[in-house]
Amino acid sequence: MAAENGLNTGLLLFIPYRALEDRVFAALAEAGYDDFTPAQARVMQRIGPHGTRLTDLAAQAQITKQTAGFLVDQLEKTGYVRRLPDPTDKRARLVCVAEKAWAAKRVADAVVAEVEQEWQSHLGARRMKHLREALTMLREITDPWA
Amino acid sequence: MAAENGLNTGLLLFIPYRALEDRVFAALAEAGYDDFTPAQARVMQRIGPHGTRLTDLAAQAQITKQTAGFLVDQLEKTGYVRRLPDPTDKRARLVCVAEKAWAAKRVADAVVAEVEQEWQSHLGARRMKHLREALTMLREITDPWA
DNA sequence: CAAATTAGTCAGAGTCTCTGACTTGAGTCA
DNA sequence: TGACTCAAGTCAGAGACTCTGACTAATTTG
Numbered sequence: 605m606a607a608e609n610g611l612n613t614g615l616l617l618f619i620p621y622r623a624l625e626d627r628v629f630a631a632l633a634e635a636g637y638d639d640f641t642p643a644q645a646r647v648m649q650r651i652g653p654h655g656t657r658l659t660d661l662a663a664q665a666q667i668t669k670q671t672a673g674f675l676v677d678q679l680e681k682t683g684y685v686r687r688l689p690d691p692t693d694k695r696a697r698l699v700c701v702a703e704k705a706w707a708a709k710r711v712a713d714a715v716v717a718e719v720e721q722e723w724q725s726h727l728g729a730r731r732m733k734h735l736r737e738a739l740t741m742l743r744e745i746t747d748p749w750a
Numbered sequence: 751m752a753a754e755n756g757l758n759t760g761l762l763l764f765i766p767y768r769a770l771e772d773r774v775f776a777a778l779a780e781a782g783y784d785d786f787t788p789a790q791a792r793v794m795q796r797i798g799p800h801g802t803r804l805t806d807l808a809a810q811a812q813i814t815k816q817t818a819g820f821l822v823d824q825l826e827k828t829g830y831v832r833r834l835p836d837p838t839d840k841r842a843r844l845v846c847v848a849e850k851a852w853a854a855k856r857v858a859d860a861v862v863a864e865v866e867q868e869w870q871s872h873l874g875a876r877r878m879k880h881l882r883e884a885l886t887m888l889r890e891i892t893d894p895w896a
Numbered sequence: 897c898a899a900a901t902t903a904g905t906c907a908g909a910g911t912c913t914c915t916g917a918c919t920t921g922a923g924t925c926a
Numbered sequence: 927t928g929a930c931t932c933a934a935g936t937c938a939g940a941g942a943c944t945c946t947g948a949c950t951a952a953t954t955t956g
Contacts, residue, residue, distance in 0.1 A: 614770045614862065619885075624759065625760060643944090657904095671944050694903095738881040743766070745869070804935065839921075841934045
């Protein structure tokens with residue numbers, strides 16, 4: 605399929621992903637949030653509104669819990685997240701988003717919206733809507749977490 | 751946009767990308783091609799049919815030429831690529847795909863086709879076609895190389 | 897309650913990536 | 927032609943990310 609018809613689908617997905625991530629990252633750095641890394645951001649992004657356990661974070665991001673722990677340690681040191689005891693399980697702690705991270709998220713969301721707007725201008729509203737729909741459907745069979 | 755309407759578009763792109771890469775990688779390992787890494791594969795994928803210069807490879811993969819050199823060194827040691835002198839420029843060498851890599855590519859292509867078939871079954875042919883079209887259009891404004 | 901499972905940490909290693917400094921060859925222009 | 931500038935690639939060093947294996951402590955299960 606890819607052979608007759610342009611680029612490898614993997615690359616086709618990766619290219620805009622990468623472009624979006626770069627834009628967001630650059631905007632965050634410019635806004636002063638330059639003390640975290642893409643890997644940290646990818647973990648932080650998965651933290652739920654009421655906190656998420658390290659093990660769940662690791663599963664969602666598809667990394668080991670050791671790696672997740674390593675990244676969360678750094679996020680904690682720089683003040684983006686806190687670890688609170690999980691009231692339902694004394695072994696566990698909930699990783700929670702701190703205020704500094706909410707502020708960064710507002711910046712990031714604004715850039716994402718801006719980029720999505722650019723994409724929509726290029727594709728047209730209809731195609732953009734279909735793109736998101738198709739990707740959302742694809743998630744049903746490709747997201748090991750969902 | 752993303753806020754009202756499901757997941758962040760970046761994640762939406764990344765999830766199927768990751769799923770596809772994992773599938774290809776697992777199939778290659780099973781077929782005996784277990785002596786290279788994802789990072790090496792991402793570089794190897796960009797080598798043109800007549801060879802590509804290290805600097806171009808680096809630019810396309812969006813990594814530094816030092817990193818590209820590091821990865822190509824390893825691919826050369828394991829026999830996936832060769833470096834040939836560039837007849838048009840004595841400073842440069844062309845990184846070329848070796849037979850071992852062509853064989854691996856045949857395996858990889860088969861898996862990509864299989865996965866794309868699964869995706870098409872899930873989405874329907876029409877939606878799949880539109881998805882690829884939209885992504886191809888998006889490349890026009892997101893691929894720093896194209 | 898004993899056994900098995902789950903949450904998380906510690907230690908160590910390998911891989912990927914970068915910045916900075918450098919060598920060699922190519923292109924430019926007076 | 928000769929000096930200058932630019933491009934291709936390498937070397938050295940460091941930081942960041944990720945993994946496997948082994949471990950402790952709390953929870954769940956039979």
